[in-house]
Amino acid sequence: MTETVRPAAGRGARERILTAATRLFRAQGIVATQMEAVAAAAPVSKRTLYKHFRDKSELIDAYLQQRDRRMFTEQLGSDEDARGQILALFARTSSDGPIGACPFVAASTEFPEPGSAPHRAAVRHKRAFQERLQQLVAGAGVENPDQVGALISLLYDGAISRSQTLNDPRPLEEARDHVAALLGPE
Numbered sequence: 001m002t003e004t005v006r007p008a009a010g011r012g013a014r015e016r017i018l019t020a021a022t023r024l025f026r027a028q029g030i031v032a033t034q035m036e037a038v039a040a041a042a043p044v045s046k047r048t049l050y051k052h053f054r055d056k057s058e059l060i061d062a063y064l065q066q067r068d069r070r071m072f073t074e075q076l077g078s079d080e081d082a083r084g085q086i087l088a089l090f091a092r093t094s095s096d097g098p099i100g101a102c103p104f105v106a107a108s109t110e111f112p113e114p115g116s117a118p119h120r121a122a123v124r125h126k127r128a129f130q131e132r133l134q135q136l137v138a139g140a141g142v143e144n145p146d147q148v149g150a151l152i153s154l155l156y157d158g159a160i161s162r163s164q165t166l167n168d169p170r171p172l173e174e175a176r177d178h179v180a181a182l183l184g185p186e
Contacts, residue, residue: 014052016042021063026100030060030118031110057117060107064121067103068128076132082139083183089156090176092169099172101164102157129153142183152179 020041024033035056039049053059076085092099108122133156134149142148159175 013042013044013048017044017049017052017059018062018066021059022066025060025063025103025106029110030063030107035059060118061121064103064107064118064125068121068125071125071129072132076129076136082136083186086133086136086140086152086183087176087180090159090172090179092163092172099160099163099167099169102160105157105161126153126157129156137183140183148182151182155179 017038021033021038024037024041028037035049036046038059039046042049053062075089078085104122104125107118111118113119114123130150130153133152134145137149137152138145155175155178159171162171163169
């Protein structure tokens with residue numbers, strides 16, 4: 001009988017849990033992913049999992065907060081080169097691997113009740129995303145930044161959904177060309 005070796009609990013357990021949850025949520029869906037599967041993939045004991053996250057709703061909340069922070073710090077965190085940051089959202093090649101669905105669209109789809117915590121988190125993210133795009137558009141010196149930022153937000157959501165469905169980066173590339181036209185010349 002082979003014994004599974006698990007890393008020591010404590011150091012890095014929370015990060016391993018979130019990494020495993022992210023991988024499983026993207027592959028299987030949020031609702032379909034069982035806590036036991038997250039513990040096994042982390043790998044941590046169920047006790048350690050529940051020490052960090054009292055229940056699945058806390059894990060989902062932490063997952064969505066992490067995704068939200070990454071987008072706003074890594075992708076849209078600077079006011080420098082506003083145009084470049086916006087266009088970089090649409091940069092994807094077929095060598096990047098499978099195109100994943102937007103985690104916030106997935107959360108609102110899997111939790112359609114508007115009062116549910118994942119759905120509310122998705123709404124907050126989508127509103128903040130549009131507001132940030134509007135700020136960046138204004139920073140790029142484009143006229144009507146509220147209207148243009150809202151349009152770019154719609155183009156992004158549609159392009160990422162279509163690219164994920166088709167597993168093809170071309171919708172993102174086409175949307176990027178339209179966004180570049182909306183932003184005007186450099």
